[in-house]
Amino acid sequence: MGYLLNPGAGLHLAQLSHSAKIAKAPSDISQTILNFFPANIFDALAKGNVIQVIIFxxxxxxxxxxxxxxxxxxxxxxxxxxxxxxxxxxxxxxxxAAPLGIAALMAWVTATSGLKIILPLLKFLMAFGLGSLVFLMGLFAFISWYAKVPLRGLIKGFTRIILIAFTTTSSAIALPVELDDAQARLGVSQSISQLVLPLGMALNSNGLAMYLALACFTLTQLYGMSLTLLALVKIVVLAVIACLGTVVVPGGGLVALTIVVPTLGLPTESIAILAGIDWFSGMFRTVLNVVGDTTTAIAIAADENELNRAVYVQEHPATKES
Structure with missing residues:
Protein backbone atom coordinates (compact mmCIF):
# COMPACT_ATOMS: atom_id res chain seq x y z
CA MET A 1 0.00 0.00 0.00
CA GLY A 2 2.91 2.30 0.67
CA TYR A 3 4.26 1.74 -2.84
CA LEU A 4 0.79 2.07 -4.33
CA LEU A 5 -0.27 5.33 -2.65
CA ASN A 6 3.14 6.88 -1.81
CA PRO A 7 1.79 8.71 1.26
CA GLY A 8 5.00 10.66 1.90
CA ALA A 9 5.63 11.74 -1.70
CA GLY A 10 5.25 15.37 -2.77
CA LEU A 11 6.50 16.91 0.47
CA HIS A 12 10.16 17.14 1.41
CA LEU A 13 10.96 18.23 4.94
CA ALA A 14 14.15 20.00 3.94
CA GLN A 15 14.43 21.81 7.24
CA LEU A 16 15.18 18.49 8.98
CA SER A 17 17.04 16.75 6.20
CA HIS A 18 20.42 17.75 7.61
CA SER A 19 19.78 15.54 10.64
CA ALA A 20 18.29 12.65 8.70
CA LYS A 21 20.63 10.17 7.09
CA ILE A 22 19.40 6.75 6.14
CA ALA A 23 21.46 3.88 7.47
CA LYS A 24 23.34 2.20 4.65
CA ALA A 25 22.02 -1.27 4.00
CA PRO A 26 24.46 -4.13 3.36
CA SER A 27 24.70 -5.42 -0.18
CA ASP A 28 23.81 -9.05 0.51
CA ILE A 29 21.23 -10.89 2.56
CA SER A 30 23.76 -12.93 4.55
CA GLN A 31 25.38 -9.78 5.92
CA THR A 32 21.94 -8.40 6.76
CA ILE A 33 21.17 -11.50 8.84
CA LEU A 34 24.57 -11.37 10.55
CA ASN A 35 23.99 -7.73 11.47
CA PHE A 36 20.97 -8.78 13.52
CA PHE A 37 23.29 -10.44 16.06
CA PRO A 38 25.59 -8.36 18.31
CA ALA A 39 29.30 -9.05 18.53
CA ASN A 40 29.35 -7.03 21.76
CA ILE A 41 26.08 -6.32 23.56
CA PHE A 42 27.54 -3.31 25.41
CA ASP A 43 28.67 -1.81 22.12
CA ALA A 44 25.16 -2.35 20.72
CA LEU A 45 23.65 -0.66 23.78
CA ALA A 46 26.04 2.29 23.53
CA LYS A 47 25.35 2.79 19.82
CA GLY A 48 21.59 2.33 20.16
CA ASN A 49 21.47 -0.66 17.80
CA VAL A 50 17.98 -1.66 18.85
CA ILE A 51 17.54 -4.77 16.72
CA GLN A 52 20.74 -6.30 18.13
CA VAL A 53 19.61 -5.49 21.67
CA ILE A 54 16.23 -7.15 21.04
CA ILE A 55 17.83 -10.27 19.54
CA PHE A 56 20.20 -10.49 22.53
CA ALA A 97 4.10 14.29 29.36
CA ALA A 98 4.15 13.21 25.70
CA PRO A 99 1.05 15.23 24.63
CA LEU A 100 2.81 18.50 25.52
CA GLY A 101 5.92 17.60 23.54
CA ILE A 102 3.89 16.30 20.59
CA ALA A 103 1.81 19.48 20.51
CA ALA A 104 4.95 21.65 20.49
CA LEU A 105 6.62 19.59 17.74
CA MET A 106 3.46 19.48 15.62
CA ALA A 107 3.12 23.26 15.96
CA TRP A 108 6.71 23.67 14.75
CA VAL A 109 6.26 21.24 11.83
CA THR A 110 3.03 22.94 10.77
CA ALA A 111 4.61 26.39 11.06
CA THR A 112 7.60 25.43 8.92
CA SER A 113 5.89 23.12 6.42
CA GLY A 114 2.43 24.65 6.36
CA LEU A 115 -0.84 22.81 6.05
CA LYS A 116 0.71 20.72 3.26
CA ILE A 117 1.72 18.25 5.97
CA ILE A 118 -1.97 17.30 6.38
CA LEU A 119 -2.22 15.63 2.95
CA PRO A 120 0.50 13.02 3.59
CA LEU A 121 -1.13 12.19 6.92
CA LEU A 122 -4.49 11.65 5.24
CA LYS A 123 -2.84 9.47 2.59
CA PHE A 124 -1.09 7.53 5.36
CA LEU A 125 -4.42 6.80 7.06
CA MET A 126 -5.93 5.82 3.71
CA ALA A 127 -3.06 3.43 2.98
CA PHE A 128 -3.27 1.96 6.47
CA GLY A 129 -7.05 1.57 6.23
CA LEU A 130 -6.90 -0.14 2.84
CA GLY A 131 -4.05 -2.36 3.99
CA SER A 132 -6.06 -3.33 7.06
CA LEU A 133 -9.09 -4.19 4.91
CA VAL A 134 -7.03 -6.38 2.57
CA PHE A 135 -5.42 -8.11 5.54
CA LEU A 136 -8.76 -8.81 7.20
CA MET A 137 -10.30 -10.17 3.99
CA GLY A 138 -7.37 -12.51 3.47
CA LEU A 139 -7.34 -13.59 7.12
CA PHE A 140 -11.08 -14.29 7.26
CA ALA A 141 -10.93 -16.25 4.00
CA PHE A 142 -8.01 -18.34 5.27
CA ILE A 143 -9.59 -19.10 8.67
CA SER A 144 -12.91 -19.96 7.02
CA TRP A 145 -11.09 -22.53 4.88
CA TYR A 146 -8.74 -23.77 7.60
CA ALA A 147 -11.36 -24.17 10.36
CA LYS A 148 -14.10 -25.26 7.89
CA VAL A 149 -16.62 -22.66 9.02
CA PRO A 150 -18.92 -20.50 6.84
CA LEU A 151 -17.39 -17.14 5.96
CA ARG A 152 -20.62 -15.22 6.53
CA GLY A 153 -21.07 -16.64 10.02
CA LEU A 154 -17.41 -15.97 10.81
CA ILE A 155 -17.63 -12.28 9.88
CA LYS A 156 -20.93 -11.91 11.74
CA GLY A 157 -19.39 -13.39 14.85
CA PHE A 158 -16.61 -10.79 14.78
CA THR A 159 -18.84 -7.69 14.50
CA ARG A 160 -18.92 -6.84 18.20
CA ILE A 161 -15.21 -7.54 18.70
CA ILE A 162 -14.29 -5.26 15.79
CA LEU A 163 -16.63 -2.51 17.00
CA ILE A 164 -15.18 -2.51 20.54
CA ALA A 165 -11.59 -2.61 19.28
CA PHE A 166 -12.17 0.18 16.76
CA THR A 167 -13.80 2.53 19.27
CA THR A 168 -11.55 1.91 22.30
CA THR A 169 -8.17 1.51 20.48
CA SER A 170 -7.06 -0.77 23.32
CA SER A 171 -6.47 -4.51 23.11
CA ALA A 172 -6.64 -4.74 26.90
CA ILE A 173 -10.11 -3.17 27.03
CA ALA A 174 -11.33 -5.39 24.18
CA LEU A 175 -10.08 -8.59 25.85
CA PRO A 176 -13.23 -9.33 27.94
CA VAL A 177 -15.40 -8.98 24.83
CA GLU A 178 -13.01 -11.23 22.92
CA LEU A 179 -13.24 -13.90 25.63
CA ASP A 180 -17.04 -13.72 25.67
CA ASP A 181 -17.62 -13.71 21.91
CA ALA A 182 -14.92 -16.28 21.17
CA GLN A 183 -16.99 -18.78 23.13
CA ALA A 184 -20.57 -17.62 22.50
CA ARG A 185 -20.33 -16.41 18.88
CA LEU A 186 -17.29 -18.17 17.44
CA GLY A 187 -17.48 -21.57 19.15
CA VAL A 188 -14.02 -21.60 20.76
CA SER A 189 -13.84 -23.66 23.94
CA GLN A 190 -13.18 -21.89 27.22
CA SER A 191 -9.85 -23.64 27.81
CA ILE A 192 -8.50 -22.52 24.41
CA SER A 193 -9.80 -18.94 24.55
CA GLN A 194 -8.54 -18.29 28.08
CA LEU A 195 -5.07 -19.48 27.11
CA VAL A 196 -4.64 -18.02 23.63
CA LEU A 197 -6.32 -14.60 23.88
CA PRO A 198 -4.45 -13.13 26.89
CA LEU A 199 -1.17 -14.48 25.49
CA GLY A 200 -1.94 -13.07 22.06
CA MET A 201 -2.76 -9.67 23.55
CA ALA A 202 0.85 -9.36 24.71
CA LEU A 203 2.67 -11.11 21.88
CA ASN A 204 0.59 -10.94 18.68
CA SER A 205 0.41 -7.45 17.18
CA ASN A 206 -0.43 -7.71 13.48
CA GLY A 207 -1.73 -4.15 13.32
CA LEU A 208 1.26 -2.61 15.07
CA ALA A 209 3.71 -4.46 12.81
CA MET A 210 1.90 -3.16 9.73
CA TYR A 211 1.75 0.34 11.21
CA LEU A 212 5.48 0.45 11.98
CA ALA A 213 6.48 -0.74 8.51
CA LEU A 214 4.16 1.75 6.75
CA ALA A 215 5.18 4.57 9.13
CA CYS A 216 8.87 4.05 8.37
CA PHE A 217 8.14 3.92 4.65
CA THR A 218 6.17 7.19 4.89
CA LEU A 219 8.77 9.02 6.97
CA THR A 220 11.61 8.12 4.62
CA GLN A 221 9.55 9.50 1.75
CA LEU A 222 8.87 12.71 3.67
CA TYR A 223 12.61 13.17 4.14
CA GLY A 224 13.37 12.43 0.51
CA MET A 225 15.13 9.13 1.17
CA SER A 226 15.05 5.98 -0.91
CA LEU A 227 14.96 2.48 0.53
CA THR A 228 16.57 -0.60 -0.99
CA LEU A 229 14.83 -3.96 -0.90
CA LEU A 230 17.13 -5.19 1.88
CA ALA A 231 16.44 -2.04 3.88
CA LEU A 232 12.70 -2.70 3.55
CA VAL A 233 13.20 -6.31 4.69
CA LYS A 234 15.13 -5.04 7.71
CA ILE A 235 12.32 -2.60 8.55
CA VAL A 236 9.66 -5.32 8.36
CA VAL A 237 11.69 -7.75 10.50
CA LEU A 238 12.45 -5.06 13.07
CA ALA A 239 8.79 -4.00 13.11
CA VAL A 240 7.69 -7.56 13.87
CA ILE A 241 10.30 -8.04 16.62
CA ALA A 242 9.57 -4.65 18.19
CA CYS A 243 5.92 -5.66 18.65
CA LEU A 244 6.73 -8.45 21.11
CA GLY A 245 5.45 -7.40 24.51
CA THR A 246 4.61 -3.85 23.41
CA VAL A 247 2.39 -1.88 25.78
CA VAL A 248 -1.23 -2.81 25.00
CA VAL A 249 -2.78 0.55 25.85
CA PRO A 250 -3.55 3.57 23.61
CA GLY A 251 -0.26 5.24 22.66
CA GLY A 252 1.75 2.04 22.65
CA GLY A 253 2.48 2.54 18.95
CA LEU A 254 4.52 5.65 19.75
CA VAL A 255 6.68 3.63 22.10
CA ALA A 256 7.35 1.10 19.35
CA LEU A 257 8.13 3.90 16.89
CA THR A 258 10.89 5.18 19.17
CA ILE A 259 12.50 1.75 18.80
CA VAL A 260 12.31 1.50 15.02
CA VAL A 261 12.71 5.08 13.74
CA PRO A 262 16.25 5.77 15.08
CA THR A 263 17.60 2.66 13.34
CA LEU A 264 16.74 4.32 10.01
CA GLY A 265 18.84 7.37 10.81
CA LEU A 266 15.75 9.55 11.10
CA PRO A 267 15.53 12.15 13.89
CA THR A 268 13.32 11.18 16.81
CA GLU A 269 11.28 14.37 16.35
CA SER A 270 9.94 12.88 13.11
CA ILE A 271 7.74 10.66 15.30
CA ALA A 272 5.69 13.76 16.15
CA ILE A 273 4.48 13.93 12.54
CA LEU A 274 2.55 10.68 12.96
CA ALA A 275 1.83 11.20 16.65
CA GLY A 276 -0.77 13.80 15.73
CA ILE A 277 -2.94 11.10 14.13
CA ASP A 278 -1.97 8.27 16.50
CA TRP A 279 -5.51 7.90 17.83
CA PHE A 280 -6.94 7.35 14.35
CA SER A 281 -4.23 4.90 13.31
CA GLY A 282 -4.71 3.16 16.65
CA MET A 283 -8.23 2.23 15.57
CA PHE A 284 -6.91 0.15 12.68
CA ARG A 285 -4.02 -1.26 14.73
CA THR A 286 -6.28 -2.52 17.49
CA VAL A 287 -8.75 -4.15 15.10
CA LEU A 288 -5.98 -6.08 13.37
CA ASN A 289 -4.44 -7.07 16.71
CA VAL A 290 -7.61 -8.45 18.31
CA VAL A 291 -8.86 -10.13 15.12
CA GLY A 292 -5.46 -11.78 14.75
CA ASP A 293 -5.64 -13.07 18.32
CA THR A 294 -9.18 -14.43 17.94
CA THR A 295 -8.60 -16.09 14.57
CA THR A 296 -5.55 -17.78 16.07
CA ALA A 297 -7.76 -19.12 18.85
CA ILE A 298 -10.25 -20.41 16.24
CA ALA A 299 -7.47 -22.18 14.33
CA ILE A 300 -6.10 -23.83 17.49
CA ALA A 301 -9.58 -24.85 18.60
CA ALA A 302 -10.16 -26.45 15.19
CA ASP A 303 -6.88 -28.37 15.50
CA GLU A 304 -7.80 -29.60 18.98
CA ASN A 305 -11.40 -30.53 18.04
CA GLU A 306 -12.69 -27.93 20.51
CA LEU A 307 -14.53 -25.73 18.02
CA ASN A 308 -18.34 -25.66 18.11
CA ARG A 309 -19.27 -25.04 14.47
CA ALA A 310 -22.99 -25.00 15.22
CA VAL A 311 -22.82 -21.37 16.40
CA TYR A 312 -21.91 -20.24 12.88
CA VAL A 313 -25.29 -21.23 11.47
CA GLN A 314 -27.39 -20.07 14.41
CA GLU A 315 -28.60 -16.62 15.37
CA HIS A 316 -26.12 -15.14 17.80
CA PRO A 317 -27.45 -14.58 21.31
CA ALA A 318 -28.22 -11.06 22.40
CA THR A 319 -25.40 -9.10 23.97
CA LYS A 320 -25.23 -9.90 27.66
CA GLU A 321 -26.00 -7.08 30.04
CA SER A 322 -23.57 -6.34 32.81
Whole structure:
Protein backbone atom coordinates (compact mmCIF):
# COMPACT_ATOMS: atom_id res chain seq x y z
CA MET A 1 0.00 0.00 0.00
CA GLY A 2 2.91 2.30 0.67
CA TYR A 3 4.26 1.74 -2.84
CA LEU A 4 0.79 2.07 -4.33
CA LEU A 5 -0.27 5.33 -2.65
CA ASN A 6 3.14 6.88 -1.81
CA PRO A 7 1.79 8.71 1.26
CA GLY A 8 5.00 10.66 1.90
CA ALA A 9 5.63 11.74 -1.70
CA GLY A 10 5.25 15.37 -2.77
CA LEU A 11 6.50 16.91 0.47
CA HIS A 12 10.16 17.14 1.41
CA LEU A 13 10.96 18.23 4.94
CA ALA A 14 14.15 20.00 3.94
CA GLN A 15 14.43 21.81 7.24
CA LEU A 16 15.18 18.49 8.98
CA SER A 17 17.04 16.75 6.20
CA HIS A 18 20.42 17.75 7.61
CA SER A 19 19.78 15.54 10.64
CA ALA A 20 18.29 12.65 8.70
CA LYS A 21 20.63 10.17 7.09
CA ILE A 22 19.40 6.75 6.14
CA ALA A 23 21.46 3.88 7.47
CA LYS A 24 23.34 2.20 4.65
CA ALA A 25 22.02 -1.27 4.00
CA PRO A 26 24.46 -4.13 3.36
CA SER A 27 24.70 -5.42 -0.18
CA ASP A 28 23.81 -9.05 0.51
CA ILE A 29 21.23 -10.89 2.56
CA SER A 30 23.76 -12.93 4.55
CA GLN A 31 25.38 -9.78 5.92
CA THR A 32 21.94 -8.40 6.76
CA ILE A 33 21.17 -11.50 8.84
CA LEU A 34 24.57 -11.37 10.55
CA ASN A 35 23.99 -7.73 11.47
CA PHE A 36 20.97 -8.78 13.52
CA PHE A 37 23.29 -10.44 16.06
CA PRO A 38 25.59 -8.36 18.31
CA ALA A 39 29.30 -9.05 18.53
CA ASN A 40 29.35 -7.03 21.76
CA ILE A 41 26.08 -6.32 23.56
CA PHE A 42 27.54 -3.31 25.41
CA ASP A 43 28.67 -1.81 22.12
CA ALA A 44 25.16 -2.35 20.72
CA LEU A 45 23.65 -0.66 23.78
CA ALA A 46 26.04 2.29 23.53
CA LYS A 47 25.35 2.79 19.82
CA GLY A 48 21.59 2.33 20.16
CA ASN A 49 21.47 -0.66 17.80
CA VAL A 50 17.98 -1.66 18.85
CA ILE A 51 17.54 -4.77 16.72
CA GLN A 52 20.74 -6.30 18.13
CA VAL A 53 19.61 -5.49 21.67
CA ILE A 54 16.23 -7.15 21.04
CA ILE A 55 17.83 -10.27 19.54
CA PHE A 56 20.20 -10.49 22.53
CA UNK A 57 17.27 -10.09 24.94
CA UNK A 58 15.35 -12.90 23.24
CA UNK A 59 18.35 -15.26 23.29
CA UNK A 60 19.19 -14.31 26.89
CA UNK A 61 15.58 -15.03 27.90
CA UNK A 62 15.65 -18.46 26.23
CA UNK A 63 18.93 -19.38 27.95
CA UNK A 64 17.71 -18.10 31.32
CA UNK A 65 14.51 -20.11 30.97
CA UNK A 66 16.43 -23.29 30.19
CA UNK A 67 19.01 -22.78 32.96
CA UNK A 68 16.46 -21.85 35.63
CA UNK A 69 14.39 -25.05 35.50
CA UNK A 70 15.47 -25.88 39.06
CA UNK A 71 15.41 -22.31 40.38
CA UNK A 72 19.17 -21.81 40.38
CA UNK A 73 18.88 -18.39 38.72
CA UNK A 74 15.81 -17.03 40.46
CA UNK A 75 17.72 -13.98 41.67
CA UNK A 76 18.67 -13.01 38.10
CA UNK A 77 15.10 -13.61 36.90
CA UNK A 78 13.74 -11.47 39.73
CA UNK A 79 16.20 -8.71 38.90
CA UNK A 80 15.18 -8.73 35.23
CA UNK A 81 11.51 -8.61 36.19
CA UNK A 82 12.09 -5.68 38.55
CA UNK A 83 14.04 -3.75 35.91
CA UNK A 84 11.21 -4.42 33.44
CA UNK A 85 8.61 -3.12 35.90
CA UNK A 86 10.63 0.04 36.53
CA UNK A 87 11.12 0.56 32.80
CA UNK A 88 7.38 0.26 32.14
CA UNK A 89 6.65 2.80 34.91
CA UNK A 90 9.23 5.14 33.38
CA UNK A 91 7.67 4.78 29.92
CA UNK A 92 4.20 5.49 31.31
CA UNK A 93 5.57 8.58 33.10
CA UNK A 94 7.02 9.87 29.85
CA UNK A 95 3.76 9.09 28.03
CA UNK A 96 1.89 11.38 30.45
CA ALA A 97 4.10 14.29 29.36
CA ALA A 98 4.15 13.21 25.70
CA PRO A 99 1.05 15.23 24.63
CA LEU A 100 2.81 18.50 25.52
CA GLY A 101 5.92 17.60 23.54
CA ILE A 102 3.89 16.30 20.59
CA ALA A 103 1.81 19.48 20.51
CA ALA A 104 4.95 21.65 20.49
CA LEU A 105 6.62 19.59 17.74
CA MET A 106 3.46 19.48 15.62
CA ALA A 107 3.12 23.26 15.96
CA TRP A 108 6.71 23.67 14.75
CA VAL A 109 6.26 21.24 11.83
CA THR A 110 3.03 22.94 10.77
CA ALA A 111 4.61 26.39 11.06
CA THR A 112 7.60 25.43 8.92
CA SER A 113 5.89 23.12 6.42
CA GLY A 114 2.43 24.65 6.36
CA LEU A 115 -0.84 22.81 6.05
CA LYS A 116 0.71 20.72 3.26
CA ILE A 117 1.72 18.25 5.97
CA ILE A 118 -1.97 17.30 6.38
CA LEU A 119 -2.22 15.63 2.95
CA PRO A 120 0.50 13.02 3.59
CA LEU A 121 -1.13 12.19 6.92
CA LEU A 122 -4.49 11.65 5.24
CA LYS A 123 -2.84 9.47 2.59
CA PHE A 124 -1.09 7.53 5.36
CA LEU A 125 -4.42 6.80 7.06
CA MET A 126 -5.93 5.82 3.71
CA ALA A 127 -3.06 3.43 2.98
CA PHE A 128 -3.27 1.96 6.47
CA GLY A 129 -7.05 1.57 6.23
CA LEU A 130 -6.90 -0.14 2.84
CA GLY A 131 -4.05 -2.36 3.99
CA SER A 132 -6.06 -3.33 7.06
CA LEU A 133 -9.09 -4.19 4.91
CA VAL A 134 -7.03 -6.38 2.57
CA PHE A 135 -5.42 -8.11 5.54
CA LEU A 136 -8.76 -8.81 7.20
CA MET A 137 -10.30 -10.17 3.99
CA GLY A 138 -7.37 -12.51 3.47
CA LEU A 139 -7.34 -13.59 7.12
CA PHE A 140 -11.08 -14.29 7.26
CA ALA A 141 -10.93 -16.25 4.00
CA PHE A 142 -8.01 -18.34 5.27
CA ILE A 143 -9.59 -19.10 8.67
CA SER A 144 -12.91 -19.96 7.02
CA TRP A 145 -11.09 -22.53 4.88
CA TYR A 146 -8.74 -23.77 7.60
CA ALA A 147 -11.36 -24.17 10.36
CA LYS A 148 -14.10 -25.26 7.89
CA VAL A 149 -16.62 -22.66 9.02
CA PRO A 150 -18.92 -20.50 6.84
CA LEU A 151 -17.39 -17.14 5.96
CA ARG A 152 -20.62 -15.22 6.53
CA GLY A 153 -21.07 -16.64 10.02
CA LEU A 154 -17.41 -15.97 10.81
CA ILE A 155 -17.63 -12.28 9.88
CA LYS A 156 -20.93 -11.91 11.74
CA GLY A 157 -19.39 -13.39 14.85
CA PHE A 158 -16.61 -10.79 14.78
CA THR A 159 -18.84 -7.69 14.50
CA ARG A 160 -18.92 -6.84 18.20
CA ILE A 161 -15.21 -7.54 18.70
CA ILE A 162 -14.29 -5.26 15.79
CA LEU A 163 -16.63 -2.51 17.00
CA ILE A 164 -15.18 -2.51 20.54
CA ALA A 165 -11.59 -2.61 19.28
CA PHE A 166 -12.17 0.18 16.76
CA THR A 167 -13.80 2.53 19.27
CA THR A 168 -11.55 1.91 22.30
CA THR A 169 -8.17 1.51 20.48
CA SER A 170 -7.06 -0.77 23.32
CA SER A 171 -6.47 -4.51 23.11
CA ALA A 172 -6.64 -4.74 26.90
CA ILE A 173 -10.11 -3.17 27.03
CA ALA A 174 -11.33 -5.39 24.18
CA LEU A 175 -10.08 -8.59 25.85
CA PRO A 176 -13.23 -9.33 27.94
CA VAL A 177 -15.40 -8.98 24.83
CA GLU A 178 -13.01 -11.23 22.92
CA LEU A 179 -13.24 -13.90 25.63
CA ASP A 180 -17.04 -13.72 25.67
CA ASP A 181 -17.62 -13.71 21.91
CA ALA A 182 -14.92 -16.28 21.17
CA GLN A 183 -16.99 -18.78 23.13
CA ALA A 184 -20.57 -17.62 22.50
CA ARG A 185 -20.33 -16.41 18.88
CA LEU A 186 -17.29 -18.17 17.44
CA GLY A 187 -17.48 -21.57 19.15
CA VAL A 188 -14.02 -21.60 20.76
CA SER A 189 -13.84 -23.66 23.94
CA GLN A 190 -13.18 -21.89 27.22
CA SER A 191 -9.85 -23.64 27.81
CA ILE A 192 -8.50 -22.52 24.41
CA SER A 193 -9.80 -18.94 24.55
CA GLN A 194 -8.54 -18.29 28.08
CA LEU A 195 -5.07 -19.48 27.11
CA VAL A 196 -4.64 -18.02 23.63
CA LEU A 197 -6.32 -14.60 23.88
CA PRO A 198 -4.45 -13.13 26.89
CA LEU A 199 -1.17 -14.48 25.49
CA GLY A 200 -1.94 -13.07 22.06
CA MET A 201 -2.76 -9.67 23.55
CA ALA A 202 0.85 -9.36 24.71
CA LEU A 203 2.67 -11.11 21.88
CA ASN A 204 0.59 -10.94 18.68
CA SER A 205 0.41 -7.45 17.18
CA ASN A 206 -0.43 -7.71 13.48
CA GLY A 207 -1.73 -4.15 13.32
CA LEU A 208 1.26 -2.61 15.07
CA ALA A 209 3.71 -4.46 12.81
CA MET A 210 1.90 -3.16 9.73
CA TYR A 211 1.75 0.34 11.21
CA LEU A 212 5.48 0.45 11.98
CA ALA A 213 6.48 -0.74 8.51
CA LEU A 214 4.16 1.75 6.75
CA ALA A 215 5.18 4.57 9.13
CA CYS A 216 8.87 4.05 8.37
CA PHE A 217 8.14 3.92 4.65
CA THR A 218 6.17 7.19 4.89
CA LEU A 219 8.77 9.02 6.97
CA THR A 220 11.61 8.12 4.62
CA GLN A 221 9.55 9.50 1.75
CA LEU A 222 8.87 12.71 3.67
CA TYR A 223 12.61 13.17 4.14
CA GLY A 224 13.37 12.43 0.51
CA MET A 225 15.13 9.13 1.17
CA SER A 226 15.05 5.98 -0.91
CA LEU A 227 14.96 2.48 0.53
CA THR A 228 16.57 -0.60 -0.99
CA LEU A 229 14.83 -3.96 -0.90
CA LEU A 230 17.13 -5.19 1.88
CA ALA A 231 16.44 -2.04 3.88
CA LEU A 232 12.70 -2.70 3.55
CA VAL A 233 13.20 -6.31 4.69
CA LYS A 234 15.13 -5.04 7.71
CA ILE A 235 12.32 -2.60 8.55
CA VAL A 236 9.66 -5.32 8.36
CA VAL A 237 11.69 -7.75 10.50
CA LEU A 238 12.45 -5.06 13.07
CA ALA A 239 8.79 -4.00 13.11
CA VAL A 240 7.69 -7.56 13.87
CA ILE A 241 10.30 -8.04 16.62
CA ALA A 242 9.57 -4.65 18.19
CA CYS A 243 5.92 -5.66 18.65
CA LEU A 244 6.73 -8.45 21.11
CA GLY A 245 5.45 -7.40 24.51
CA THR A 246 4.61 -3.85 23.41
CA VAL A 247 2.39 -1.88 25.78
CA VAL A 248 -1.23 -2.81 25.00
CA VAL A 249 -2.78 0.55 25.85
CA PRO A 250 -3.55 3.57 23.61
CA GLY A 251 -0.26 5.24 22.66
CA GLY A 252 1.75 2.04 22.65
CA GLY A 253 2.48 2.54 18.95
CA LEU A 254 4.52 5.65 19.75
CA VAL A 255 6.68 3.63 22.10
CA ALA A 256 7.35 1.10 19.35
CA LEU A 257 8.13 3.90 16.89
CA THR A 258 10.89 5.18 19.17
CA ILE A 259 12.50 1.75 18.80
CA VAL A 260 12.31 1.50 15.02
CA VAL A 261 12.71 5.08 13.74
CA PRO A 262 16.25 5.77 15.08
CA THR A 263 17.60 2.66 13.34
CA LEU A 264 16.74 4.32 10.01
CA GLY A 265 18.84 7.37 10.81
CA LEU A 266 15.75 9.55 11.10
CA PRO A 267 15.53 12.15 13.89
CA THR A 268 13.32 11.18 16.81
CA GLU A 269 11.28 14.37 16.35
CA SER A 270 9.94 12.88 13.11
CA ILE A 271 7.74 10.66 15.30
CA ALA A 272 5.69 13.76 16.15
CA ILE A 273 4.48 13.93 12.54
CA LEU A 274 2.55 10.68 12.96
CA ALA A 275 1.83 11.20 16.65
CA GLY A 276 -0.77 13.80 15.73
CA ILE A 277 -2.94 11.10 14.13
CA ASP A 278 -1.97 8.27 16.50
CA TRP A 279 -5.51 7.90 17.83
CA PHE A 280 -6.94 7.35 14.35
CA SER A 281 -4.23 4.90 13.31
CA GLY A 282 -4.71 3.16 16.65
CA MET A 283 -8.23 2.23 15.57
CA PHE A 284 -6.91 0.15 12.68
CA ARG A 285 -4.02 -1.26 14.73
CA THR A 286 -6.28 -2.52 17.49
CA VAL A 287 -8.75 -4.15 15.10
CA LEU A 288 -5.98 -6.08 13.37
CA ASN A 289 -4.44 -7.07 16.71
CA VAL A 290 -7.61 -8.45 18.31
CA VAL A 291 -8.86 -10.13 15.12
CA GLY A 292 -5.46 -11.78 14.75
CA ASP A 293 -5.64 -13.07 18.32
CA THR A 294 -9.18 -14.43 17.94
CA THR A 295 -8.60 -16.09 14.57
CA THR A 296 -5.55 -17.78 16.07
CA ALA A 297 -7.76 -19.12 18.85
CA ILE A 298 -10.25 -20.41 16.24
CA ALA A 299 -7.47 -22.18 14.33
CA ILE A 300 -6.10 -23.83 17.49
CA ALA A 301 -9.58 -24.85 18.60
CA ALA A 302 -10.16 -26.45 15.19
CA ASP A 303 -6.88 -28.37 15.50
CA GLU A 304 -7.80 -29.60 18.98
CA ASN A 305 -11.40 -30.53 18.04
CA GLU A 306 -12.69 -27.93 20.51
CA LEU A 307 -14.53 -25.73 18.02
CA ASN A 308 -18.34 -25.66 18.11
CA ARG A 309 -19.27 -25.04 14.47
CA ALA A 310 -22.99 -25.00 15.22
CA VAL A 311 -22.82 -21.37 16.40
CA TYR A 312 -21.91 -20.24 12.88
CA VAL A 313 -25.29 -21.23 11.47
CA GLN A 314 -27.39 -20.07 14.41
CA GLU A 315 -28.60 -16.62 15.37
CA HIS A 316 -26.12 -15.14 17.80
CA PRO A 317 -27.45 -14.58 21.31
CA ALA A 318 -28.22 -11.06 22.40
CA THR A 319 -25.40 -9.10 23.97
CA LYS A 320 -25.23 -9.90 27.66
CA GLU A 321 -26.00 -7.08 30.04
CA SER A 322 -23.57 -6.34 32.81
Missing amino acids: AILFGIVLNQANRHGAFNSILTGVQQVNQLTVKLVMLVMK
